[in-house]
Amino acid sequence: MGVEVRKAVREDMSAVLDIYNHAVLNTMATADIEPQSLETRIAWFDERTAAGFPVLVAVQSGNIVGWSSFGKFHSRPGYRFTVENSVYVAPNSRRIGVGTALLQPLIPLAEEMQMHSIVALVDASNAASISLHSRCGFHEAGRLQQAVFKFNRWNDVLLLQRML
Numbered sequence: 001m002g003v004e005v006r007k008a009v010r011e012d013m014s015a016v017l018d019i020y021n022h023a024v025l026n027t028m029a030t031a032d033i034e035p036q037s038l039e040t041r042i043a044w045f046d047e048r049t050a051a052g053f054p055v056l057v058a059v060q061s062g063n064i065v066g067w068s069s070f071g072k073f074h075s076r077p078g079y080r081f082t083v084e085n086s087v088y089v090a091p092n093s094r095r096i097g098v099g100t101a102l103l104q105p106l107i108p109l110a111e112e113m114q115m116h117s118i119v120a121l122v123d124a125s126n127a128a129s130i131s132l133h134s135r136c137g138f139h140e141a142g143r144l145q146q147a148v149f150k151f152n153r154w155n156d157v158l159l160l161q162r163m164l
């Protein structure tokens with residue numbers, strides 16, 4: 001596959017943003033509807049890294065082809081040992097193992113931070129994400145009916161969880 005996964009730096013945020021905004025505009029993978037600005041993405045990166053949360057990128061032939069991260073699941077303090085992950089792969093680099101290479105290393109990183117579980121909110125029709133998370137040990141913990149309205153339709157969201 002020839003893909004290296006490493007910690008992201010600020011300069012990677014433009015490529016990270018392009019991959020994210022493609023998913024915003026074309027998929028139900030994220031409940032965001034409007035593309036994000038680079039300024040917002042850099043602020044997100046600074047906030048994540050300042051809080052000690054990882055942001056990883058996958059690099060293939062010098063190009064960033066995907067990214068992953070986790071952060072707080074919920075702001076209330078009782079949730080502090082639960083994190084929520086994100087993983088996005090550029091359209092031309094899917095189905096060759098990049099998503100797995102990005103999601104798998106988040107698990108030991110969450111364990112090192114003494115987290116108790118990782119959750120993912122996944123659109124119920126997102127077969128690729130469901131398969132990827134299942135492969136990495138996530139199980140379905142619940143289903144929110146019609147929780148997201150995007151592209152003029154209601155969509156169910158699965159709550160996936162992996163205990164650590």
Ligand SMILES: CC(C)(COP(=O)(O)OP(=O)(O)OC[C@H]1O[C@@H](n2cnc3c(N)ncnc32)[C@H](O)[C@@H]1OP(=O)(O)O)[C@@H](O)C(=O)NCCC(=O)NCCS
Nearest residue numbers: 029087088089094095096097098099100127128129131132
């Ligand atoms: C979900 C996503 C990250 C998967 O990344 P990927 O690099 O294609 O994943 P991998 O190649 O590592 O494949 C992981 C598993 O998913 C399966 N898979 C990948 N794409 C699939 C698809 N379109 N349909 C069904 N299964 C799929 C693979 O077969 C593999 O399963 P296996 O090990 O049982 O064979 C990628 O499709 C993506 O970025 N999608 C848009 C953004 C998104 O949905 N992010 C997740 C938000 S919750």
